[in-house]
Amino acid sequence: MRRKYNPYALPPWLKKSRDVLHQFAIPFCIFQGIRTILFPTAFDVLFLIALVLITVALKIELL
Structure with missing residues (x-):
């Protein structure tokens, strides 16, 4: 089963x-x-x- 993505659980350096x-x-x-x-x-x-794909992913918070 896939875990949910939680951006608050990331290490500080990755944030x-x-x-x-x-x-x-x-x-x-x-x-x-x-x-x-x-x-x-x-x-x-x-x-x-x-670059455009990465930018779009960052804007809609997929990464």
């Missing part, structure tokens, strides 16, 4: 790193989006998709 990632996620997405528009490569597009 802090999650908060820092949440703070920098949108600026990194914007920078990567501009970079992808100017110099499109397959890696840049995949990296932008991964």
Whole structure:
């Protein structure tokens, strides 16, 4: 049986790193989006998709 996710049960260092990632996620997405528009490569597009997915997951508190 799967346990429920409780963000309050996380260790303090993990909470802090999650908060820092949440703070920098949108600026990194914007920078990567501009970079992808100017110099499109397959890696840049995949990296932008991964960043957007991480940002969405952080916003709806899945991570």
